Amino acid sequence: MGPRDALASGRQPYKTQMMRSRSAYRWFNIVYVACMASWLLLRAVFMDRSWLLALVNTMAVYLFIPLPVLLFIGLIQLRKDSLGLLTLPALAFMLLYGELFLPRKAGAEPIQGPSIAVMSFNLHFRNDEMEGVAEAIRSASPGIVGFQELTAAHGNILGDLLSQDYPYRTPLVFAEDRRIGLFSRYPIMSVVGLTFARRQQAMRVKLEMEGQSVYVYVAHLSPTLISNVLDDSGPAYVSETYAWRAEEAASLAASVSMLNEPVILLCDCNFTDTSYAYSKLEAVLEDSFREAGWGFGHTVQPLGFPFRLQRIDFVWHSSDLVAIRAGVGPEGGSDHRPVVAFLKLRPPTAAEP
Missing domain, CATH: 3.60.10.10 (Endonuclease/exonuclease/phosphatase)
Structure with a gap:
């Protein structure tokens, strides 16, 4: 086996590992977004009527913990398909919590009382x-x-x-x-x-x-x-x-x-x-x-x-x-x-x- 063949064979496991990592990342994204979509739909229809859904609704902020990690990986890997999938939970976070992180406009409405x-x-x-x-x-x-x-x-x-x-x-x-x-x-x-x-x-x-x-x-x-x-x-x-x-x-x-x-x-x-x-x-x-x-x-x-x-x-x-x-x-x-x-x-x- 020549030097080029040895180099190619050394790269093959690395490429295989990268492909598996990207595939795992993609499937994790799909599962995460599917779970988030299911929760948002159930919450919109049933709110707190089910005991388990009520508990999940109460702890909703923790459902978004994976989101910044997944977005970061998608950005560094330039995975447009995965970033597109993550649009749903990102929009949900902005709707539920986004206003809590916006700068407050001082003096926008002066009150004299x-x-x-x-x-x-x-x-x-x-x-x-x-x-x-x-x-x-x-x-x-x-x-x-x-x-x-x-x-x-x-x-x-x-x-x-x-x-x-x-x-x-x-x-x-x-x-x-x-x-x-x-x-x-x-x-x-x-x-x-x-x-x-x-x-x-x-x-x-x-x-x-x-x-x-x-x-x-x-x-x-x-x-x-x-x-x-x-x-x-x-x-x-x-x-x-x-x-x-x-x-x-x-x-x-x-x-x-x-x-x-x-x-x-x-x-x-x-x-x-x-x-x-x-x-x-x-x-x-x-x-x-x-x-x-x-x-x-x-x-x-x-x-x-x-x-x-x-x-x-x-x-x-x-x-x-x-x-x-x-x-x-x-x-x-x-x-x-x-x-x-x-x-x-x-x-x-x-x-x-």
Whole structure:
């Protein structure tokens, strides 16, 4: 065998390996795009009606993890056929999450009305780091703080630590150990407790803000606990909790729709923005983070996890307000990060003659 023959025989395994790699890449693309197309179709038709589909919808952001890797390989290999296939998941990502990564236009709509910073904070009922919670609140300096999983001990300690900052506080109106509550720099005019069918809680607080009445809801919707998903009754449990959450969101939407004044909802909603229950509130309120935040904005980090997993905490507002800025607040010893939004009241529209 001559030198040329030896060189050719040495190249043959390399060419074979490259062809196999390209074929594997192509077939992986086909399978991935087929799965994504199936999910998008099922979601459009059934949304959260199936327990398994409901879970997939909740974790939808993680379905896109392979996408940048596949796009990168397609680009360096100049695989036009594969890049064409990946157009579908790329467009789906842009539709679902693209606006969260666009630059925010500062000053696009100047608003002359009063401004207010608000925070929603699930403390975790076993959290004993109230000094850290108080510091997290002070660093964001919101005018209103809505709490979920606020125990009586939490309320008493935080009431002492923040008494100078928040002179107005709601009473602990619920008998259960995991209450909700609100601390405010603005006078509280009334408090109405709302209880859903599954004992999850909400309250409606009327505040006097800059001469304007504003209604602030604080809510904690039904959770779907991972430990219960994994036991024998998992499918039935998932179906129940997703249905409860959708009913609770619909009840809140109906309550909000009856009001003519500005509304703010501070909520540990226990759903993501790709869930059916999200659409119930989105029909009547604006998601502040979608409007003025940047990035995924994940707020929940189960104890022991190295990173935050999902955005399930929200600041919603009615069309009487506009979000100027929104983001995730500092850590305070809980498995949730607070979400903070800076809102402005729109000036009243002049009545037509």
